[in-house]
Amino acid sequence: MISAIRRVLAATVLALGVTHALAAEVQVAVAANFTAPMHKIAAEFERDTGHKARLAFGATGKFYAQIRNGAPFEVFLAADDTTPLKLEQEGATVAGSRFTYAIGKLVLWSAQPGVVDDKGEVLRRGAFAHLAVASPKTAPYGVAAMEVLRRLGVAEALAAKLVTGENIAQTHQFVASGNAELGFVALSQVWADGRLAGGSAWLVPAELHAPLRQDAVILAAGRDKPAARALAEYLRGAKAAAIIKSYGYGQ
Amino acid sequence: MMDAADLAAIRLTLELAAVTTAILLVIGTPVAWWLARTRSVLKGAVGAVVALPLVLPPTVIGFYLLLLMGPHGPVGQLTQALGLGLLPFSFAGLVVGSVFYSLPFVVQPLQQAFEAIGERPLEVAATLRAGALDTFFSVVLPLARPGFVTAAVLGFAHTVGEFGVVLMIGGNIPEKTRVVSVQIYDHVEALEYAQAHWLSAGMVAFSFLVLFLLYSRKRGGMR
Structure with missing residues (x-):
């Protein structure tokens, strides 16, 4: 009986370890206006890559302050193009990772x-x-x-x-x-x-009004995280583009 | 340094706290008296309702107030029918929210003060043929004075410290609903840390002073 339990436990630990190696988590800060499409994109992203995106929604200015003060976000989907640029200039991002994911x-x-x-x-x-x-x-x-x-x-x-x-x-x-x-x-x-x-x-x-260019960027915390890179890639893919468009965004 | 908007927020906060405290003392006294004296089966339920704001997150209170006082809510339909308009985004709306939010901080000290008086002084007053109102004003009020001071101070201080409810029903309007706590939040979000510090340190000093005076008074037994 006990050995059976141990075997199950061992198998579970092994299984968890295996999924963990393949599927990582990525912490994402998302501008509040992008809440609905991002839920959909994250679900597709998880299905296609096995990575799990943990989403936090809020005001871009607040995220900026939190990121500058050590918040553990790895990818940032801002509601503008100035905040990610500012973070980049301050060295808080992965260089060259900034791109426009939607036009609000x-x-x-x-x-x-x-x-x-x-x-x-x-x-x-x-x-x-x-x-x-x-x-x-x-x-x-x-x-x-x-x-x-x-x-x-x-x-x-x-x-x-x-x-x-x-x-x-x-x-x-x-x-x-x-x-x-x-x-x-x-x-x-x-x-x-x-x-x-x-x-x-x-x-x-x-x-x-000035165009609402919404930029995303990989933050310093996501530097060596494959899941962060994968999400940035995924946001530029055809599937994400279709979802983003269906919510009335330009691209 | 503080600018005109900060000073306006401070003035508004003090006004809100003063109006709220005054209303709470008027409403809270009979409620606390009833809770202290009653043997009704409703005592538990009323006591629980009064204490609800202690445990509910401000988001719950703010969310329901927004719906209740909105154009489709019963309170909103009543205020509209009375020609008062809608309460959210107005000073009156903040007062309503604050009265509910700070209710336990006024009612509970009063209730404890009333309970501490006991039966004896009331019986004595009755044998001297004092009427109910006379007894209340000549016997109960003087004996419960420390409770009234505690209730007023805590009600005032707690309203000054309110944030979540105001954020959800206030709409952040200068000189109408932008209180100090919201102003601090705005400063922090906009990275105006110097101004945030002025107001925040002021809040810490104010709160400490109020509580220090309150607790010193109790320890020293001054009445």
């Missing part, structure tokens, strides 16, 4: 149908109590949203109606719960299977 699209969205028109005129009318944006201090989508308001010349008029989400996910939550009638969110958050998942929206023309 900003959308003015309301959970209610008929609130947002397809020209964004609702902003000029201003007949609402709260407009949600992501924090321009820490979230690139917040910077883009403020740029759009300035270009439209309504930034001053709407300043008192702005409510700020800590990141784009919280901003979406303010609008989805109806507490803010409308807000600037990422298209990926309200887009599924090639169409708007609900409510009403205005896809902000790209010329109204």
Whole structure:
């Protein structure tokens, strides 16, 4: 009996050891706007390579501070192209590993149908109590949203109606719960299977704000980790590209 | 150094804590009195509800408040029907959140103070033909004064230290819902560590001083 248990234990340890050798884990910091596609990509990545991606979602600015202070992330999918560049210049990344994985699209969205028109005129009318944006201090989508308001010349008029989400996910939550009638969110958050998942929206023309180029980079902690390199490769592959596109991102 | 936004956050935080503490003393006193005196089967349930904010993560409180006070929630529909608009992203909304969040810090010290008085002084008051209200104001309040001081100080200090609930229902609006804790979080996220230090060190000093005074008073037996 005891020898049988020992044999099972030995086999289990062996099996775990074997999977461990083949399949590693990679710690990934992911910009909040990329949450939904990244869940899908990580599942495919695990199926195809055996590596497991452990995902943390949040504001790009917060991740920057955490990475600079020793957070153990190995791959960073930012919501902009400046933060990964900054990390690279500070020597916190693997040189030459930076690339653009998606181009984000900003959308003015309301959970209610008929609130947002397809020209964004609702902003000029201003007949609402709260407009949600992501924090321009820490979230690139917040910077883009403020740029759009300035270009439209309504930034001053709407300043008192702005409510700020800590990141784009919280901003979406303010609008989805109806507490803010409308807000600037990422298209990926309200887009599924090639169409708007609900409510009403205005896809902000790209010329109204600087392009939301979203860059990824392998961080210093991922230097000798095959799984980190594999994930970076996978993000550039055809399968990931199809998923990224299906959420309304450009590439 | 601190800038105008930091000072506005400090002012707002103190206002929020003061309003919350005042409301909590008014609401908390009868609740604590009832909890201290009752033999009702509901005592356990009411006591548990009062203590909930001690154990619930602020995210749970913030999430449910956002839904309850939102346009589809019962509280939100009530405030809209009353012409008050919606509470999230407003100072009033923060007050509602803070009152719930700091409830146990006011009710529990009051309840303990009321329980410590015991039956005897009340019986004596009754034999002197004092009415219920007279007894409360002439006998209970003076005897429970240390409990009121503790309750007010803890309610105030705990509201000053609030973060998660405010972050979830506040919307980070300057001079309306951006309290000190949120302002510190913003500074840290934006790598403005010098300003974060000013406010953070201020919070540490304030909190220490408040608790030091509170506990010194208890040890020294000063009333």
